[in-house]
Amino acid sequence: MSKPDVTAHSLPPRLHPLPLRIMHWINALAIFIMIGSGWKIYNDDVIFGFLHFPDWLVIGKWAQYGLQWHFFGMWIFVLNGLAYISYGIATGRFRRKLFPISVREVFATIGEALRFHLRHDDLTHYNAVQKVLYLGIMLVGILIVISGLALWKPIQFSELAGLFGSFQTIRLVHFLCMSAILAFILVHVTLALLVPQSLVAMVTGGPIVDEGQRQAAPAAPEIEATP
Ligand code: HEM
Structure with a gap:
């Protein structure tokens, strides 16, 4: 019995694979929460006398709320960051895209x-x-x-x-x-x-890339669904 052709149903490899995109945007959100809430905590005991962050820029009505937001963002940032680094190493993406310099x-x-x-x-x-x-x-x-x-x-x-x-x-x-x-x-x-x-x-x-070469490849021809 011949094996079913699963390639017809699997998604073609993209420049930025879906897991990477999800982690990138989760990271952007986590950073937004971390910085906004960090500024609220900072305002409670400033390091530089001249620098206070305005209320409209910070997250958290009181320092305690800022702290809670900060811990919430921290877990997202750390877990998502660990997932991103593991993914980058395990799939060889870091080696391919960031090296050599x-x-x-x-x-x-x-x-x-x-x-x-x-x-x-x-x-x-x-x-x-x-x-x-x-x-x-x-x-x-x-x-x-x-x-x-x-x-x-x-x-x-x-x-x-x-x-x-x-x-x-x-x-x-x-x-x-x-x-x-x-x-x-x-x-x-x-x-x-x-x-x-x-x-x-x-x-x-982004563009479809050739898995082996990881170069941009012309878009794959449409595969017509057969009944
Ligand atoms: C709204 C905020 C952000 C936007 C609009 C944005 C946009 C982008 C875009 C367009 C790329 C692809 C770059 C390219 O193809 O040349 C990218 C990649 C990347 N961004 Fe962001 N980004 C944001 C926030 C962040 C933050 C907060 C960080 C980290 C602190 C970050 C880290 C990275 C990294 C490390 C990559 C490379 C990903 C990879 O290829 O493995 N980004 N970003």
Whole structure:
């Protein structure tokens, strides 16, 4: 007996597979909650006297509510982040899309960007600066979680907290990581809006790619459903 042709019913591989897109947008939501609620908590005991976040920008009516939102967002951010990193490693996506990185290419890409010559017409290929930014933001994500753990449970994680020095230093590291994420988002979202097809691809999956080569391939011919 011949086997059923399952390929006719399986979805063709896309540039951004569905699990990746779901995790990306969950992450964006989690970051929104974490930053808004973090600013509310910060306002209760500021690090920089000149910096208070206005009420309309923060999440949580009182600091205690801000804290609850922060813990809620934390679980989403951490579990989703672990899933994303495991997925990126297990499927080989990180190896394929983020490596190798050449220092020469990083400088060349920065030069192109400064001369407004940066092109992103091939969505299937991240340029050297994108690779550095994506890897960098993942490291910042790990550091913000570690410093957050040390702030949340300084006694249970006393050895971890000890690595930073004082409690105020941990707060500062946590704050600087938030600032780096914010700067990344400003650049990242601006670029996404400048190259709208990249934004559409992060929603729809983008072009169909060849699984073996992972290059953009012409769209597969429509397969007619047979009764
Ligand atoms: C509303 C907010 C956001 C928008 C509109 C957005 C948009 C996008 C788009 C369009 C891409 C595909 C880039 C390309 O094909 O060149 C992308 C990829 C990516 N974004 Fe975002 N993003 C947002 C928030 C974030 C946040 C908050 C983070 C992390 C802190 C993040 C991290 C990443 C990473 C790591 C990738 C690469 C994913 C991969 O290929 O594995 N994004 N984003």
